[in-house]
Amino acid sequence: MTDGTPPGLPDGPVLAVDVGGTKLAAALVTPAGRVGAAEWTATPPGGGAEEIWTALAALVARVLGRGGGVAPAGVGAGCGGPMAWPAGVVSPLNMPGWRDFPLRERLAGLCPGVPVRVHNDAVCLAVAEHWRGAGRGSAHMLGMVVSTGVGGGLILGGRLVDGGTGNAGHIGHMVVEPGGPPCGCGGHGCLEAVARGPGLAGWALEQGWTPGAGGPPPGRYAEADAATGRRLAADAAAGDEIARAAFARAGRALGVAIASATHLCDLDVVTIGGGLSQAGDLLFGPLRAALADHARMDFARRLRVVPAALGQDAGLIGAAALVLAADRYWTATGRDL
Incomplete structure (x- = not known):
């Protein structure tokens, strides 16, 4: 090979697939990590197993067609869990139509003869x-x-x-509030229960939040009374005190969890992506304050917590x-996949 690709690794593009509860995406990705021929489609709402698969298979066909019909060097896919790993049999919580669905096997049928690998979507990010x-x-x-x-x-x-079992790094189920929600x-009291978007909105409603005080939110979610993250x-950005308190609560929980993870793993950096990370200092301010309170060992103070950089392409x-x-x-456990 002459392009710097390590021996044994592909020197051509691979098919990348990102399976989500609201959107299915696929693209051809070069060895340099550049995304091309990207396509997406809505996940069929309430769709059954074969309806969802048909939509995904059609999406993959369009992407491969845009690549000139040349077989990719492999296939990588991210999907919500739980899943049997590395076999790629998936049962994503936000897609009730897929239970014990053989995603890796189905993708291998579309692209025979090349490595096909499936992992948790958060791991892929x-x-x-x-x-x-x-x-x-x-x-x-x-x-x-x-x-x-x-x-x-x-x-x-x-x-x-x-x-x-492929679930290392699942910080969402670190307990940050014993006896909590x-x-x-x-x-009870898992980080996910406290800091996820619907949980935040639910807590704020219980405290008396009336959605819409700040005017319509940006983008396509423009209904002023929609109780969403x-x-x-x-x-919160408009100054609603309950909304700001909700983000402060989530930020503190994130800071506590990250401090614990840092003490356990001696981390250099934590990157945070996803929709709520777009709230900026509303979330990161309380997070960093809690981290300063709880990450007190000298080695933990070097930790950097930064927003993720790759945006919508990260999953692919x-x-x-x-x-x-x-x-x-990809570990030796699944090396033959």
Whole structure:
């Protein structure tokens, strides 16, 4: 190879797939991490297993067609969990139509003869930020997503850490408030229960928040009375005290969880992406204050917490890295996949 690609890694583009509860996306991603021929479509609302798969397969066909019909060097996919890993049998909580759905097997049927790898979508986002984003150059990093849920992926020694079942880095279920609100996992006081968008909005409503005090939120979610995280952020930015308190509560919980993770893993950097991260200092201010209070060991004070850098392309870039940078982001456990 003459382009600097390490031996054994692809020197051509791979097909990347990002499966979400509201949107399906696919693209061809080059070994340099550049996204091309990208396409997306809405996830069929309430769709059954085959309806969702048909939409995804059609999307993949369009992307491959835009690539001139040349077979990709591999396929990487990110999808919500839980899943059987590395087999890629998925049951995403936000897609009831897929239960024990053989996503990897189906993708392999579309692209036979090449590696096909599926991982948690939050892991893919973390991998993307480490490979080509805000965590580039760090050997010890936690990548986080704070949105409808809270998830993450853990890089130690420059490599993705999967854990025994592929769930390492799942910071969303670190307990930050013992005896706190119930979580979808069955526990109480998890970071996700406190800091996820719907949880924030629900807490604010209980405190007396009336959505809409700050005028219509930006973008397509423009209904003034919609009790969403986006609506809450708009009201907080406009000065609504309850909305600001909700973000302060979430930021403190994130800071406590990150301090604990840093003491455990001796991290260099934490990157935070997802919809709620767009709230800026409303979230990051309380987060950094809580981190300063709780990360008191000298080695932990060097930690940097920064916004994620790759935006909407992160899921696709991270999925592609499962193949394009497999020496760092795909373990020997699944090496034959």
